[in-house]
Amino acid sequence: MSDSLVLATQQGPVLTLTLNRPAALNSFTEAMHQALRAALDAAAAAANADVRCVVLTGAGRGFCAGQDLADPMVAPAAPGEPPKDLALAINTLYKPLVQRLKSMPVPVIAAVNGVAAGAGANLALNCDFVLAGQSASFIQAFAKIGLVPDTGGTWLLPRIVGRARALGLAMLGDKLPAAEAERIGLIWKCVDDAALADETAKLAQRLAAMPAKALAATRAAIDGAQALTLDQALDMEAALQSQLGSAHDYLEGVAAFGAKRAPVFTDR
Ligand code: T3D
Numbered sequence: 001m002s003d004s005l006v007l008a009t010q011q012g013p014v015l016t017l018t019l020n021r022p023a024a025l026n027s028f029t030e031a032m033h034q035a036l037r038a039a040l041d042a043a044a045a046a047a048n049a050d051v052r053c054v055v056l057t058g059a060g061r062g063f064c065a066g067q068d069l070a071d072p073m074v075a076p077a078a079p080g081e082p083p084k085d086l087a088l089a090i091n092t093l094y095k096p097l098v099q100r101l102k103s104m105p106v107p108v109i110a111a112v113n114g115v116a117a118g119a120g121a122n123l124a125l126n127c128d129f130v131l132a133g134q135s136a137s138f139i140q141a142f143a144k145i146g147l148v149p150d151t152g153g154t155w156l157l158p159r160i161v162g163r164a165r166a167l168g169l170a171m172l173g174d175k176l177p178a179a180e181a182e183r184i185g186l187i188w189k190c191v192d193d194a195a196l197a198d199e200t201a202k203l204a205q206r207l208a209a210m211p212a213k214a215l216a217a218t219r220a221a222i223d224g225a226q227a228l229t230l231d232q233a234l235d236m237e238a239a240l241q242s243q244l245g246s247a248h249d250y251l252e253g254v255a256a257f258g259a260k261r262a263p264v265f266t267d268r
Contacts, residue, residue, distance in 0.1 A: 002020070003020075004020060004035065005019075005020055005021060005029075005031055005032040005035040005036075006018065006019060006020060006032065006035040006036050006038075006039050007020050007059070008039055010050070010051070011201070012205065012208070013050060013051060013052035013053060013205075013208040013209075014051075014052070014053045014054075014055060014201070014204040014205060014208055015043050015051045015053070015054050015055070016054075016055040016056075016057065017036065017039050017040070017043075017054060017055070017056050017057075018057050018058065018059050019032065019036070019056070019057070019058045019059065019063075019064055020059045021059075021068075022058070022059040022060025022061070022062070023060075024065065024068055025058075025060070025061070025062030025064065025065035025114070025115060025117075025120075026058040026059060026060070026062055026063065026064045026065065026120070027064065027065040027066055027067060027068035027069070027120070028064065028066065028067050028068055028071070028093070028119060028120075029068045029071045029073075030071060030073050030089075030093065032068075033093040033094075033097065036097065037096065037097060037100060040054070040097075040100050040101070040104065041100070043104070043106070044100070044103070044104050044105055044106075046105075046268075049266075049268055051106060052106050052207070052208035052209075052212055052268070053106055053107050053108075053109065053204045053205075053207045053208040054104065054106060054107070054108045054109070055108075055109045055110075055111055055200055055204050056108065056109070056110050056111070056123070056124075056127060057110070057111040057112075057113055057200075058112075058113055058114060060114070061113075061114045061115075062113075062114040062115045062116075062120075063110070063112045063113055063114050063115060063116040063120055063124060063136065064116055064117070064119070064120025064123055064124075065115060065117045065118065065120050065141075066117050066118020066119040066120045066121070066141060067089070067118060067119050069145070073088070073089050074086055074089050086147075090150055094119060094150055094151045097123070097151070098122075098126050098151060098152045101123075101126045101127060102126065102219070102220075102223065104216065105212060105213070105216050105268050106207075106208075106212045106215070106216065106268065107128045107129070107207040107210075107212070107215050107216075107219075108127045108128050108129075109127060109128065109129045109130075109131060109200060109203060109204055109207070110123070110124035110125075110127035110129070110130045110131070111131050111132075111196055111197070111200040112124050112130060112131065112132035112133065112136040112138075112178065112187070113132075113133055113136060113193075113196060114133070114135065114136055114137075115136065115137050115139065115175075116132075116136065116137070116138050116139070117138075117139040117141040118139070118140070118141040118142055118151075119150060119151040121138045121139060121140060121141075121153075122140075122149065122150070122151035122152055122153040122156060123151060124138070124187075125152070125153075125156050125157075125160065125186070125187075126151070126152055126156065128215075128219055129188045129189075129203060129207075130181075130186075130187035130188050130189075131187070131188060131189050131190075131191060131196065131199055131200050131203065132178035132181065132182070132187055132189070132190050132191070132196075133178065133190075133191065133192070133193035133196040134178055134179065134190060134191070134192055134193050135178070135193050136177075136178040136190075137175045137176060137177050137178060137181075138169075138175075138176045138178070138181050138186065138187075139173060139174070139175050139176065140153060140157070140169045140170045140173055141173050142170065142173065143170060143171055143172070143173045144173045148170075149170045153170065154170075157169060157170060159226060160185065160186055161184050161185060161186050165184060178190040209262075209265070210265060211249040211250075211253065211263075211265040211267060212265065212267065212268045213244065213247060213249060213267040213268060214244055214249060214250075214267075217240050217243075217244060221233075221236060221237065221240055224236060247267050248266060248267050249263075249265045249266070249267040252264060252265060252266075253265070
């Protein structure tokens with residue numbers, strides 16, 4: 001297998017990015033962060049109309065074990081040396097990664113093929129869909145090493161599963177099996193391990209044929225509405241419909257409906 005830290009393969013309009021440090025459960029080094037950002041930036045580039053859905057997954061038996069705790073950027077300083085400031089990694093690597101995911105012009109699916117721990121778990125939860133194999137699990141590992149959930153965990157967890165479960169997951173750091181993650185609404189779906197690739201491909205191809213611009217606006221609206229009053233949300237919806245209603249995909253969607261044919265969406 002290639003020694004690239006992020007493998008990119010494209011099948012039709014679906015780009016799959018595979019985190020590729022299997023010996024360390026695809027934990028994040030600074031270099032893997034840079035490779036993933038570059039791949040996501042390239043997929044998002046306005047000129048890149050070929051990509052209409054992105055899948056994130058991991059090589060080997062894990063999805064991502066979060067920060068590589070041995071990476072020089074974060075590994076505890078030697079005695080007598082000044083402590084490392086972890087905010088540097090957050091501000092320069094994790095925060096931009098979350099912002100990149102949330103501003104992708106196309107849907108992003110996490111295909112969680114094994115353990116997703118710490119920032120790896122929250123990387124998955126920042127995607128639009130999380131599909132997980134039966135043997136996968138989610139661990140908010142931060143408290144076990146004296147940290148708080150990051151990579152958006154403090155924002156995401158209570159919104160997805162409510163405060164009680166958010167605190168339970170974050171303070172105990174227990175392994176949450178994929179089936180239980182689906183049951184409590186933390187993820188979209190848990191499937192048999194053997195079916196994960198096929199189920200992911202089916203969902204990705206389906207999303208790729210949908211109106212990307214409307215899907216990206218839907219993500220922004222659903223997330224953004226969390227901080228709005230109902231009246232503000234109604235105003236935001238009106239503004240978005242105003243923009244989308246004059247775009248090609250709306251005209252195409254309505255025309256296709258009237259003609260009883262499949263629509264061909266191209267806006268991005
Ligand atoms: O620090 C900052 O910049 C702030 C940002 C923090 C973000 C974070 O993500 S903090 C949380 C970091 N992640 C963790 O604390 C998880 C640590 N890993 C584990 O708890 C376990 O590895 C797992 C529960 C994820 C999986 O357990 P298991 O038994 O299936 O596998 P293993 O044997 O523990 O790991 C396999 C190998 O991967 C092993 O290497 P070895 O001994 O075979 O050479 C292990 O050391 C390596 N590995 C796993 N996780 C990490 C890692 N190496 C470096 N960093 C890791 N996070």
